[in-house]
Amino acid sequence: MKKIWFIGLLIIAVLISGCTTTTTTQPASTPVATTSAPVTTTPAPVSVAIQSSTFVPGTVGISMGTTVIWTNNDGVQHTVTSVPKGAFDSGPIDPGKTYSYTFNQAGTFEYSCTIHPSITHGNVVVT
Ligand SMILES: [Cu+2]
Secondary structure, rough: OHHHHHHHHHHHHHHHHHHHOOOOOOOOOOOOOOOOOOOOOOOOEEEEEEEEOEEEEEEEOOOOOOEEEEEEOOOOOOOOOEEOOOOOEEEOOOOOOOOEEOOOOOOOEEOOOOOOOOOOOOOEEEO
């Protein structure tokens, strides 16, 4: 009679221990940030040199919203003028000076120098 009581107690003990061991605690999953900061990345400006009456590089590929900065490295004035005229026009850029324009529309923008119309035209490809 005492033995049965002991076995019964043992079974209960096993059941309880069995219950406690099966409740495995899941590691807390790392909370995912729900509030992400708005994307406010401004594209870095792109530089084009005007040297020896040449736009260097002659073609630049940029994303919308990018500013192109032309620097006149020659000893004479140049212009950065869209072809056809109308989109942008720097007017005469003095030696050592810069002109910058921000492209907010997609497309291919050809430009020239109105002072030296014979020089190879430059292109800005905006995507
Ligand atoms: Cu020129």
